[in-house]
Amino acid sequence: DIVMTQSPDSLAVSLGERATINCKSSQSVLYSSDNKNYLTWYQQKPGQPPKLLIYWASTRESGVPDRFSGSGSGTDFTLTISSLQAEDVAVYYCQQYYTTPRTFGPGTKVDIK
């Protein structure tokens, strides 16, 4: 199974500042035949189901604010919130869908400083 790790476990950022979350996979999730990274990011607010933010590592889901961006390739990925808003307080998960089982990272909790 591909093991997903995330860092940090939690972070607190001032409103309007940048938040950066890292995700690492134990093997590459870049599929050579289509040159796509099979990685998604989800946001989960308390008491709610997760919400898809980013897929193919860097493609923003429709309706997701452009302050959210994803980057990286192979085994190392980053989710960046360019200017943190109060409504961005949540836990963020990465997930690989390169192979079954689809595995999630443990999550990163983002709070306001």
Added chain:
Amino acid sequence: EVQLVESGGGLVQPGGSLRLSCAASGFTFNTYNMNWVRQAPGKGLEWIAYIGGSSSAIYYADSVKGRFTISRDNAKNSLYLQMNSLRAEDTAVYYCARDSLDPVPYDYWGQGTLVTVSS
């Protein structure tokens, strides 16, 4: 509007069984692959089962293989999870989640149903 509504959760004793349902609406159900994902209280997300649109492809996480069965009834726009031999560690909120047509995982989620396994 895409909607996924889970039902069937509740309190069950260890070793017992439960059947979860997910009613889908707002999209052509039989063209989408579907999943069950669970989340233990205060913990992270765990994918547990996948079923293709025609039920020809089915996969399970090792943690539930041999105990849980995923199925679907496309005529009823419904997804199911039959859970047998339940254990305390199966206590979680169970979400049904749709893959997009790309296919990207989990573009839509239900609100979840809580399963508690306890004596």
